[in-house]
Amino acid sequence: MTAAERFEQIYKKAPEHTAFTPYRVCPLGAHSDHQLGKITGFAIDKGIHIAYGPKENGVIEIQSLQFDKRAQWHVEATPKTKENDWADHLRGATIALNRRYPLRRGLCAVISGELPIGGLSSSAAVIITFLSALCDMNGISLTPAELINISKEAENKYVGVACGKLDQSCEVYCRKDHLLYLDTKDDSYELIPQHPDMKPYKIAIFFSGLERSLAGSAFNMRVDECRSAAYALKAYAGMEYGKFEETNLRDVPREVYEQYKDKLPENWRKRAEHWYTEFDRVERGAEAWRRGDIEEYGRLSFESGYSSIHNWETGSPELKALYEIMTKTEGIYGGRFSGAGFKGCCMALIDPAYEESIKESVTREYLKIFPHLEGKYSVHICVSADGVKLK
Numbered sequence: 219m220t221a222a223e224r225f226e227q228i229y230k231k232a233p234e235h236t237a238f239t240p241y242r243v244c245p246l247g248a249h250s251d252h253q254l255g256k257i258t259g260f261a262i263d264k265g266i267h268i269a270y271g272p273k274e275n276g277v278i279e280i281q282s283l284q285f286d287k288r289a290q291w292h293v294e295a296t297p298k299t300k301e302n303d304w305a306d307h308l309r310g311a312t313i314a315l316n317r318r319y320p321l322r323r324g325l326c327a328v329i330s331g332e333l334p335i336g337g338l339s340s341s342a343a344v345i346i347t348f349l350s351a352l353c354d355m356n357g358i359s360l361t362p363a364e365l366i367n368i369s370k371e372a373e374n375k376y377v378g379v380a381c382g383k384l385d386q387s388c389e390v391y392c393r394k395d396h397l398l399y400l401d402t403k404d405d406s407y408e409l410i411p412q413h414p415d416m417k418p419y420k421i422a423i424f425f426s427g428l429e430r431s432l433a434g435s436a437f438n439m440r441v442d443e444c445r446s447a448a449y450a451l452k453a454y455a456g457m458e459y460g461k462f463e464e465t466n467l468r469d470v471p472r473e474v475y476e477q478y479k480d481k482l483p484e485n486w487r488k489r490a491e492h493w494y495t496e497f498d499r500v501e502r503g504a505e506a507w508r509r510g511d512i513e514e515y516g517r518l519s520f521e522s523g524y525s526s527i528h529n530w531e532t533g534s535p536e537l538k539a540l541y542e543i544m545t546k547t548e549g550i551y552g553g554r555f556s557g558a559g560f561k562g563c564c565m566a567l568i569d570p571a572y573e574e575s576i577k578e579s580v581t582r583e584y585l586k587i588f589p590h591l592e593g594k595y596s597v598h599i600c601v602s603a604d605g606v607k608l609k
Contacts, residue, residue, distance in 0.1 A: 219283065220267065220269075220330065221233075221236070221267045221268060221269040221283065221328040221329060221330040222236060222267075222269040222328075224269070224281070224283060224328045224330070225269040225270070225271075225326075225327070225328040228281070228328065229271070229326060231271075233269035233270055233271055233327075233328075234270070234271040234272070235269075235270050235271065235351065235354060236267065236268065236269050236270070237267070237268050237270075237347055237350045237351050237354070237606075238265055238266065238267050238268075238347065238606070238607075239265050239266050239343040239344075239346045239347040239350070239389055239605075239606045240261035240262055240263065240264065240265035240343065240389060240392070240603045240604070240605060240606070241261070241262050241264055241265045241266075241332075241333065241338035241339055241340065241343055241389075242259050242260065242261050242262065242338065242339045242342075242343075242384075242385055242388035242389050242392065243259060243260055243262060243338070243388075243421055243423075243556050243565040244257055244258070244259035244384055244388065244556070245258060245259070245260075245503070245515070245516075245518075245519040245522070245552065245553070245554065245565065245567065246258045246259075246496070246499050246500045246503040246515075246518055246519055246522055247259065247384065247400075247496060247500045248496060248522055248526055248530075248554065248555070249440065249492060249493070249496065249526065249530050249532075250382075250384075250402075250493055250496050250497065250500075251381070251382025251383055251384035251402045252380055252381060252382040252441050252444070252466075253382075253441075253444050253445075253448070253466040253467040253468055253493055254382075254402050254403040254466050254467075254468035254469075255402060255403075255467075255468065255493060255496065255497050255500070256399070256400065256401050256402065256497060256500040256501065257384050257387075257388075257398075257399075257400050257402065257500060258397055258398060258399050258400075258500055258503055258504055258507070259384070259388040259392065259397075259398050259400075260388070260392055260397065260398065260421065260602045260603075261388055261389055261392035261393075261394075261602065261603045261604065261605045262338075262421055262423075262600040262601065262602065262603055263600050263601050263602075263603040264332040264333050264338075264423075264598065264600055265331070265332060265343050265347075265389075265603075266329065266330070266331050266332075266340065266343040266344050266346075266347040267329070267330050267331075267332070267347070268327050268328070268329045268330075268347045268348065268350075268351050269327065269328050269329075270325045270326065270327035270328075270351045270355075271325065271326055271327075272323055272324070272325060272326075272355050273323070273324035273325055273326050274323060274324075275324065276292050276293045276294060276321070276322060276323065276324045277290060277291070277292055277293075277324040278290065278291055278292070278293060278308075278312065278324045278325055278327075278352075279324070279325075279326045279327070280305065280308065280325075280326070280327045280328070280329060280348075281327070281328050281329070282304055282305075282328075282329050282330065283328065283329070283330035283331075284304070284330065284331055285303070285304040287303055287304070287305075289303065289304075289305035289308070289309075291309060291312070292324070293312060293316060293321035293322070293323070293324055293352075294316070294321070296309050296312045296313050296316070297309060298313075300376055300377060300378070306376060306377050307341050307344055307345050307348075307372055307373065307376075307377055308344070308345065308348045308372075309376060310345075310371070310372030310373065310375065310376025310377055311345045311348055311349050311352070311368065311369065311372040311376075312352065313372075313376060314368045314369075314371040314372050314375070314376070315349060315352060315353070315358075315368055318364070318368070319353075319356065319358045321352070321356050322356060323355045323356050324355070325351055325352060325355045327348075327351060329344065329347065329348065331343075331344070333423060333425070333598055334425045334429060334563070334596065338423070338556055338557065338562075338563065339384075339385035339386075339388065339389060339557065341373065341377075341379075341385075342369055342373070342381075342385035342386045342389060343385075343389055345369045345372050345373070345386075346365060346369050346386065346389055346390070346606055347606075349365060349368060349369065350365075350606065350608070359608070360608065362390045362391065362608065363405065365386070365390055365606075365608065366383055366386040366387055366390055366405075367383075369386045370382070370383055370386055378438075379437065379438065380437070380438045380441040380442075381437075382402055383400075383402050383405070384400075384402065387400050387402070387405075387407070388400075388605070389605050389606055390605045390606055390608075391407055391409070391605055392409075392602070392603070392604065392605040393409050393604050393605065394601075394602050394603050394604050395411065395412045395602055396409040396410060396411050396412065396602070397409070397410045397412075397504070397507045399500075399504045399507075403468055408504075410504060410507050410508050412510075413507070413508070413509060413510025414510070415510045416510035416511075416512050417510075417512050417513075417569065418569065418570050418571075419512055419551065419567050419568065419569065419570070420567075420568050420570050420573065420599055420600065420601055421565060421566070421567060421568070421599070421600045421601065421602065422550075422553075422565065422566045422567075422568045422573075422576060422577075422597065422598070422599055422600075423556065423563050423564075423565055423597070423598040423599075423600060424540050424544070424563055424564045424565075424566070424580055424584070424595075424597055425562075425563040425595060425596045425597070425598070426534070426536040426537055426540060426561060426562060426563055426564070426591070426595065427536065427588070427591035427594030427595040427596075428534065428536055428561040428562070428591075428594075429561060429562070436532070440489060440530060440531075440532065443485055443486050443489045444466070444467055444486075444489045444490065444493060445465055445466060446486050447467065447482055447486035447487065447489055447490040448465045448466050448467045448469065448470050448490075449465045450478075450481070450482055450486065451467075451470045451474055451475055451478050451479075451482070451490070452465065452469070452470060452474075454474075454478040454481055455470075455474045455477070455478060457469075457470070457474070467490060467493045467494070472494055475490055475494055479491070485531070488528075488529045488530070488531060489529070489530060491525075491529045492525045492526065492529035492530045495521075495525055495529070496522060496525065499518045499521060499522055502514075502518060503515050503518045503519070506518065512551050512567065513551055515551070515552065515567070516550070516551025516552025516553070516567050517551075517552055518552065519551075519552035519553055519554050519567065520544075520545055520552045520553065520554065522554050523541050523545075523553065523554030523555060523564075526554060526555055527541070532555070533555060534561050536561070536584075536588060536591070537555050537561065537562070537563075537564060539584060539587050539588070540563075540564040540580070540584060541553070541554065541555065541564055543579075543580050543583045543584055544564060544566050544580065547576055547579050547580055548572060548575070548576075548579075549568055549569045549571065549572025549573075549575060549576050550566045550567070550568050550569075550572075550576060551566070551567040551568065551569065552566065552567055553565055553566030553567060568599075573599060577597045577599075580597065581595070581597060
């Protein structure tokens, strides 16, 4: 059932409006945006749909096809603390938007996702889709930068996830058949077109069968370890620094890290090692894409996945198994965990000529290790897509 069909079932009329936000994949630049790193990524042709209509009394009434509980609040009286359910992201978005643009009109809506939750920026996509609808109902036109910052604020300040701008930026800026190359330090970006001589590719999503939430994972701890490494490196080098929460690895030159890395606690050193090497991989990956070398871009993505396991030290047994299987499967250019690596899924850039054999081989090998996940594990083949369309 689609969001529009469920809306009509509940409200006995067709929705007046619909909106869509794509999911994103980030083959290079993982675990780095919160430290103002660089990223490369795509939007894909699967995402979050919302069907909605106005509520003149200012009430927001929304239901998800993925969760049972219907959520309700008023635009001028949104709960100030989270309620620990799926709609917390949307409450946070309401507060962040209302802080900038006073809201008067509410909405009734049904929201749904096309793929399983976990690793595809589903939380950011839900927020952006909801904000698009709420702005539409209140005659508000956001710039891309405003949409990104409001969405990020909802996750950071309300939900409590210390994410950066990677997810939101991909979902807003990306364009079909282009690679987004973004510097999260100054928000500058380039859309690198697909080279005319590049080999064909599609994007495979291998869902592990296990969903996850960053708010309950070790994600925030990893972010804190990066900041701690930056703080310590600045202290060792005699560099000036401001408040602890403002310190990040982008402010620490690579040569300072190389000089003092052995003084860091092992976990801080590993987090920093991932960040600095990932920064390098992103820059090399952008150049590989520019010249149409998808094999090199894919190889770097595999390297990123290896560093995520051994330096960032993330990845459930299921995701690690998927990653290892992907590295040994013919027709896969490269890939890694999609998202933070706490359950969820892996993504891969694949040669379309091998699509069916890749699906069969990865599925067979994965379910051989985790037979109890049959029926929950799934494979989805996607292509690149445009980011959200702002009204």
